[in-house]
Amino acid sequence: MAWFYGVYLKDSKLATSLDLVRFLCEPRAIRFSHITLRGPLSRKLPETWVDQQNTNRKFEWRVRFMRPSRFMSDTQATIFVNVDLGTLSPLWQKPDFPDGTPHVTLYDGKSQEFASRLRNVLAKYEFASWVPVTKLQIIQKKHKIDEVFHASFEPFYHMFSECIGDPTRIPKMQYSTDNERLKYIDHVLSKNFPLAELRRKSA
16 A cells, blocks of 8 residues: 655635536546645655654745646646645655656546646636645545545535535536536636636736
């Protein structure tokens, strides 16, 4: 088993909106928005070391969202939002991707067409801002939509209801078309992020 450590977004509305976007991109599972900082590891990090990092006063537990970006290959299409780690940069250690960029993944699949269309939707909105994050912790696995949901999913249910409709439709989203899911994604983003053009005009 591989272990990963990182931080979760602390702003509930922001985090939930990205949780919902990621779910709409890959509607077979739900995974809370996070930034992986270390891993894969063959064993857990010592708890004393993790505690030392989490109580280190030099760390400000916030990151800066940058711009949406992509990684494309013959077998993979990934869309993500780049992140500036700020004072948390020393925590970054990913042996498999030493030159990688800290990020929040929104889509990690095989459809380059869907990925390109998603990036076009994301480009309409302004993401750049500093956001609070949790302390360093283990990153949990994906939750399949047919698993029993726990209390942490309540904000997700609420935002789904607000932006899309009846939460009983959640298991059926995997059968919706790309056009439908991209339309929902655009709607979710419009409620939670400013338009890029408006931000530039007001600057």
